[in-house]
Amino acid sequence: MHIFTNRIRQFIESVLMLSLLAMVLLTFADVIGRLFFNIPIYGAHDLTEHLMAVIVFSGLPLLTSARGHLAVDLFDRFIMTGAMRWWRYLTNGLICVILLLVSYQFFIAAMDAIEIQEVSQALLIPRSYMYALISFSCFVSACASVLPKQVSQDVHPEETL
Known part of the structure; x- marks a missing residue:
């Protein structure tokens, strides 16, 4: 199981890196085209918007499994005492419920987008795919929130929940 989750994590990390690289190259080319040739890349805004969604919501399960969310x-x-373990489980359960609710809402949005054929402004990219990605990402994150913390090489085992 550990090998399987590592392969999934590596795949998601590769998707994130390639998406970020594509967004940087697209933005660079668009700026150069605007500045020097007065010819922007048609649809760059749409592509950047979709790539940003891929980056943010593909990274959400990785962040959740590593317990990397903002915490006070x-x-x-x-x-962090043993007597308050119930509080940590309650918090993880609440995070799971909230992520499931977000996943459900984006699933509904994806179904609505299919029904009304919602598309992006310039390139007419269907929005239902992005909504489905967000829904799936939140669902996977909800599952990851109730699993034990993923131990990486830079985390000491005594720090895991």
Whole structure:
């Protein structure tokens, strides 16, 4: 199972890197085209918008599985004790429920986008695919939020939940 999750993580990381590279190259070419040739790349805004969604929502499951979300450590001395383990489980459960709710809402949005054939402004890219990606990403993140923390090489085992 560990090998399977590592392969999935590596695949998602590759998708993230390629998406970021594509967005940087597209933005660079668009700026150069505007500045020197007064010819912007048609649809660059649409492509950048979709690539940004891919980057953010593909990274969400990785961030959730590593417990990398923003956290305030003001009460960690109290909360990280064994007696407060129930609080950490409750928090992870709440995160799971919220992510499932977001996933459900974007699933509905994807179905609506298919029904009304919603597309992007310039390139007419169907929006339903992005909504489905967001829904799937939030669902996977919800599952990852209730699993044990993924231990990486730079994290000590005593720091895991």
